Amino acid sequence: MLGDRKVLIIGAGLAGVETAYLLAEAGVKVILCESKKLKRNEAQKLDTVAELVCSNSLKSLKEESAHGLLKKEMEDFGSLMMRVGLETQVPAGDALAVDRVLFSQKIEEIIKSHPLIELKELEVEKPLDLMKVEGADFLVLSTGPMSGKSITDFICQELWDQEKGQDAFFFYDAIAPIVDAETLNYERLYYKDRHQEKEGGDYLNVPFTREEYDHFVEDILAAKKVHSHDFEEEKFFESCLPIDVMAKRGHHTLRYSCMKPIGLFPVNWTEKPYAVLQLRKENLLGSAFNLVGFQTRLTYPEQKRIFQKMPGFENAEFITYGSVHRNFFVNAPLVLRSDLAAQKNDSIYLAGQITGVEGYTESAAMGIYVGLQILRRLQKKESLTLPPETAMGALINYLMTMERAAPSNCHWGIFPQLPNAPRGRKKRKEKKQMLFDRAREAFIKFREEVGV
Ligand SMILES: Cc1cc2nc3c(=O)[nH]c(=O)nc-3n(C[C@H](O)[C@H](O)[C@H](O)COP(=O)(O)OP(=O)(O)OC[C@H]3O[C@@H](n4cnc5c(N)ncnc54)[C@H](O)[C@@H]3O)c2cc1C
Structure with a gap:
């Protein structure tokens, strides 16, 4: 009887709420503990669960993208993030961006009103003790990339076989700034989505001349930065590099990454912008914009001074400045089995970003995956092995074969190669569609x- 079984989940972030919801919907009792109302971490601003702490984008919905595929699989498994994400969507081209406050509030309402979920405001320091007190069959740790010392110590000491190798890894990500929409000078800015012929669009663009770009890069290089603590090694995630790190790599690096002008040339302009920064709406009202890809380690006064020199930003006021943060995750092949239960104690599962995936959607997907695996255990069935051609299967395959500390988001590079893939740049779209179709076929089969 599933109704007699209980699962304790620590951390009501994107992963934790997905695991809780999936299990409760299947008839399992869940105790979900969340500490933020008592003590927020440096990135949190809301009191409600499932907070998107930086960008408000859950990335692409497009069919031929790996993120679009992952979202389809999540929807098929009844994802709470997808359901509420679509209900609280704000315009963002092909991406699923949401009103972060509404998103988090709605998820909390659903969790709180579920008859089989008990949401406890509690910072758990001794997970095994609480598991005993609650009489839980399984424990899920979904405490996220900013897990505190008690949890990281617990994972390192209880779940890690020290003799097998190095301790838990960590590295840095950085938060992108958010600007107050009312303080921008729109005469210098224009709306356009990348590669869209038509005028207008969801993204507001900040065009730089060559001279403006050159000065901007010089300013960034010379600016004061916040450096990490002595005991922390700086390891950045390659697809989320701070702009100051990118600028240091070369004068044109920014122009080839987050300030890439390609596909953003305004129709009637005779002179093309040399570089373009994109701004994405933060909420439905459009009262704030996220500086896309502009995560940075610059000190707050330096951000204000330098960003106010950008076109249209003369009087800009920032709601949030960029900042640096720690990201805790485990070396999955050493610590976890492929169902994400700990090798040392299989009644404990890890879910979300601490498993070694990267991103809101990927973290939520790992919450669903763990929910499915626990359900199988409770039903006394074999664990699930999703085909690596599927998005969730590819993420698990990546985690279990990870050779270095490099968390991954969901992209086509982690999927098995197509045996007869069409070659050449012009065939890229066709190739992605083939990967998508192969994945859907494998997933449905x-x-x-298996009957899930
Ligand atoms: C600063 C920052 C910016 C990021 N920006 C982006 C971005 O723009 N886009 C993107 O896709 N991804 C981003 N990420 C990466 C990542 O996908 C998110 O952190 C995602 O929220 C991870 O989901 P999660 O459920 O694993 O953890 P979280 O969403 O962090 O949830 C963990 C929850 O556990 C709670 N908790 C922790 N310890 C305890 C305890 N002892 N007892 C009880 N509760 C506890 C926390 O309060 C939190 O609510 C960012 C990460 C960080 C840290």
Whole structure:
């Protein structure tokens, strides 16, 4: 009887709420503990669960993108993030961006009103003790990339076989600034989505002349930065590099990454912008914009001074400045089994970003995955092995074969190669569509065969 079984989940972030919801919907009792109302971490601003702490984008919905595929699989498994994400969507081209406050509030309402979920405001320091007190069959740790010392110590000491190698890894990400929309000078800015022929669009663009770009890069290089603590090694995630790190790599690096002008040339302009920064709406009202890809380690006064020199930003006021943060995750092949239970104690599962995936959607997907695996255990069935051609299967495959400390988001590079892939740049779209179709076929077949 599933109703007699209980699962304790620590951390009501994107992963924790997905695991809780999936299990509760299947008839399992869940105790979900969340500490933020008592003590927020440096990135949190809301009191409600499932907070998107930086960008408000859950990335692409497009069919031929790996993120679009992952979202389809999550929807098929009844994802709470997808359901509420679509209900609280704000315009962002092909991406699923949400009103972060509404998103988090709605998820909390659903969790709190579920008859089989008990949401406890509690900072758990001794997970095993609480597991005993609650009489839980399984424990899920979904405490996120900013997990505190008690949890990281617990994972390192209880779940890690020290003799097998190095301790838990960590590295840095950085938060992108958010600007007050009312303080921008729109005469210097224009709306356009990348590669869209038509005028207008969801993104507001900040065009730089060559001279403006050159000065901007010089300013960034010379600016004061916040440096990490002596005991912390600086390891950045390659697809989320701070702009100051990118500027240091070369004068044109920014122009080839987050300030890439390609596909953003305004129709009637005779002179093309040399570089373009994109701004994405933060909420439905459009009262704030996220500086896309502008995560940075610059000190707050330096950010204000330098960003106010950007076109249209003369009087800009910032709601949030960029900042640096720690990201804790485990070396999955050493610590976890492929169902994400700990090798040392299989009644404990890890879910979300601490498993070694990167991103809101990927973290939530790992919450669903763990929910499915626990359900199988409770039903006395074999664990699930999702085909690596599927998005969730590819993420698990990546985690279990990870050779270095490099968390991954969901992209086509982690999927098995197509045996007869069409070659050449012009065939890229076709190739992605083939990967997508292969994944959908494998996913549907898997579900039919296994009955999930
Ligand atoms: C600063 C920052 C910016 C990021 N920006 C982006 C971005 O722009 N886009 C993107 O896709 N990804 C981003 N990420 C990466 C990542 O995908 C998110 O952190 C994501 O929220 C991870 O989901 P999660 O459920 O694993 O953890 P979280 O969402 O962090 O949830 C963990 C929860 O556990 C709670 N908790 C922790 N310890 C305890 C305890 N002992 N007892 C009880 N509760 C506890 C926390 O309060 C938190 O609510 C960012 C990460 C950070 C840290």
